[in-house]
Amino acid sequence: MASSSSPKPSFAPIKTRRAFEVICEQIREQLAAGTLKAGDKLPAERELAVEFQVSRSALREALRSLEVAGIIRNVKGAKGGAFVQTAEPDRIVQAMQDYVHLGDISLGELTEARLALQDIIVRLACARATETDLAELEAIAERTKRETSVEARYACAVEYYAVLARATKNRIFGIFVDSLSAILHEFVRGPDYETLQQSLIESRFKLVRHLRAKDEEAAVAEMRKHLERVHRHVRKNSKAAAKG
Amino acid sequence: MASSSSPKPSFAPIKTRRAFEVICEQIREQLAAGTLKAGDKLPAERELAVEFQVSRSALREALRSLEVAGIIRNVKGAKGGAFVQTAEPDRIVQAMQDYVHLGDISLGELTEARLALQDIIVRLACARATETDLAELEAIAERTKRETSVEARYACAVEYYAVLARATKNRIFGIFVDSLSAILHEFVRGPDYETLQQSLIESRFKLVRHLRAKDEEAAVAEMRKHLERVHRHVRKNSKAAAKG
DNA sequence: ATTTCTATAATTGGCGGACCATTAAGGAAT
DNA sequence: ATTCCTTAATGGTCCGCCAATTATAGAAAT
Numbered sequence: 001m002a003s004s005s006s007p008k009p010s011f012a013p014i015k016t017r018r019a020f021e022v023i024c025e026q027i028r029e030q031l032a033a034g035t036l037k038a039g040d041k042l043p044a045e046r047e048l049a050v051e052f053q054v055s056r057s058a059l060r061e062a063l064r065s066l067e068v069a070g071i072i073r074n075v076k077g078a079k080g081g082a083f084v085q086t087a088e089p090d091r092i093v094q095a096m097q098d099y100v101h102l103g104d105i106s107l108g109e110l111t112e113a114r115l116a117l118q119d120i121i122v123r124l125a126c127a128r129a130t131e132t133d134l135a136e137l138e139a140i141a142e143r144t145k146r147e148t149s150v151e152a153r154y155a156c157a158v159e160y161y162a163v164l165a166r167a168t169k170n171r172i173f174g175i176f177v178d179s180l181s182a183i184l185h186e187f188v189r190g191p192d193y194e195t196l197q198q199s200l201i202e203s204r205f206k207l208v209r210h211l212r213a214k215d216e217e218a219a220v221a222e223m224r225k226h227l228e229r230v231h232r233h234v235r236k237n238s239k240a241a242a243k244g
Numbered sequence: 245m246a247s248s249s250s251p252k253p254s255f256a257p258i259k260t261r262r263a264f265e266v267i268c269e270q271i272r273e274q275l276a277a278g279t280l281k282a283g284d285k286l287p288a289e290r291e292l293a294v295e296f297q298v299s300r301s302a303l304r305e306a307l308r309s310l311e312v313a314g315i316i317r318n319v320k321g322a323k324g325g326a327f328v329q330t331a332e333p334d335r336i337v338q339a340m341q342d343y344v345h346l347g348d349i350s351l352g353e354l355t356e357a358r359l360a361l362q363d364i365i366v367r368l369a370c371a372r373a374t375e376t377d378l379a380e381l382e383a384i385a386e387r388t389k390r391e392t393s394v395e396a397r398y399a400c401a402v403e404y405y406a407v408l409a410r411a412t413k414n415r416i417f418g419i420f421v422d423s424l425s426a427i428l429h430e431f432v433r434g435p436d437y438e439t440l441q442q443s444l445i446e447s448r449f450k451l452v453r454h455l456r457a458k459d460e461e462a463a464v465a466e467m468r469k470h471l472e473r474v475h476r477h478v479r480k481n482s483k484a485a486a487k488g
Numbered sequence: 489a490t491t492t493c494t495a496t497a498a499t500t501g502g503c504g505g506a507c508c509a510t511t512a513a514g515g516a517a518t
Numbered sequence: 519a520t521t522c523c524t525t526a527a528t529g530g531t532c533c534g535c536c537a538a539t540t541a542t543a544g545a546a547a548t
Contacts, residue, residue, distance in 0.1 A: 032345050055532040064305045065312040071342055076500045077540030087346035092339040098315055101276050102331035105415055113416035116364045171349055172357035299503040321511025322527045
């Protein structure tokens with residue numbers, strides 16, 4: 001930003017890249033290029049260390065990084081090794097959770113984003129949900145009724161949202177929803193949550209009926225009403241537990 | 245699933261958790277609890293190793309994991325150490341990129357999600373963008389005109405989207421947009437991209453005019469038209485380079 | 489011949505120590 | 519006051535070792 005008139009020194013790129021970074025980079029490249037695919041097994045740590053001409057420690061840090069990033073899985077024992085993982089959105093969720101914990105995101109932003117997101121999802125699901133999807137949603141709602149613990153019912157709710165997102169046939173939305181669910185979970189507390197849960201179940205059935213009837217606007221309205229109740233509760237209870 | 249009648253064995257929690265995982269967990273806990281805040285400095289590696297009663301290697305793997313997760317930053321030298329980072333969405337973007345590279349997500353899903361997302365963003369920005377935001381958008385569009393290289397103009401486009409997302413006053417959308425931008429960047433290739441870029445600039449000015457006039461529907465329509473042109477190009481060029 | 493047990497080898501997980509490179513701070517020389 | 523050198527702190531890397539775990543092959547029992 002400063003001194004855009006100066007002739008751009010651009011000395012900078014000294015940047016002593018660390019060994020493990022280079023290794024990660026190379027492996028990621030092979031991944032993007034398709035040389036490495038899910039299920040492939042990387043050579044043993046000691047072999048890789050020789051190949052990359054680094055110590056085993058450095059290589060281990062690289063593997064650890066990739067494991068934490070969800071790219072590989074390190075399995076111990078004979079026939080063990082580093083296996084390229086199939087894609088799982090868990091790490092994205094984790095990253096988002098970390099981001100929120102580092103304190104930049106407010107509850108209001110989370111709920112607003114969720115509301116907007118579910119709008120899209122409901123509309124898409126309305127257009128694309130198969131009968132299988134709808135039946136699954138109903139089954140989950142039914143199961144929620146039978147569950148006894150608060151936690152179990154909450155798990156059902158998360159699953160309901162996940163299945164709904166899957167009904168859009170677009171996995172991106174599933175990732176977003178999972179992330180927001182995981183983060184908002186931390187706020188779901190309070191004594192009156194149990195009674196709220198009960199009254200939310202009916203709303204889930206209503207939503208399925210609207211979806212089956214392909215009544216997009218009614219479905220969206222139902223979802224909004226539903227979420228606004230949940231968020232009102234969340235906001236109230238987080239205010240009580242607020243640190244600020 | 246099997247034998248739900250049996251009295252819940254619950255032997256399970258053997259699970260030899262690895263040393264570095266336990267360490268990461270504890271530090272993450274302190275982070276969520278607020279005991280650790282951005283800017284704080286963790287003790288030196290050697291001290292921490294003693295405190296956690298693990299070897300320095302194991303501790304280093306934990307720190308490395310946290311660094312890769314974007315939670316801390318390791319700085320070398322005297323007065324160096326592990327510093328808790330301020331929140332940055334880079335890691336989320338990285339995680340999403342990894343997820344896509346692992347092969348689960350199609351281009352169609354990406355573009356559809358982007359389209360839907362920009363719909364929301366434009367609507368929110370229309371309601372909330374300040375004159376400062378709008379001026380910044382115009383400045384970026386102006387700058388795009390003056391840039392000569394394809395890459396530089398693309399960088400301007402990314403920035404334009406980022407500022408637009410910021411105008412919603414909700415950082416969640418910024419993260420989503422950044423992620424999709426980074427991923428879609430890989431597909432932006434082809435000889436006719438340069439001419440496309442030129443014609444896109446006008447669209448950006450139009451969008452700002454609609455936003456300033458608070459004409460939500462016109463703004464959304466402009467953005468859709470804009471993105472659909474881009475995506476048509478991307479799809480055409482990725483088809484040529486498809487591996488399947 | 490088949491099953492079961494056992495020993496072995498391969499492999500990652502973890503540990504401890506040593507040395508190097510980089511950085512900041514303070515003191516010495518100018 | 520400025521510059522240069524020394525020193526200490528710290529992360530980065532490397533090496534060697536042992537422990538834990540698991541597939542596999544071979545031995546033993548049926």
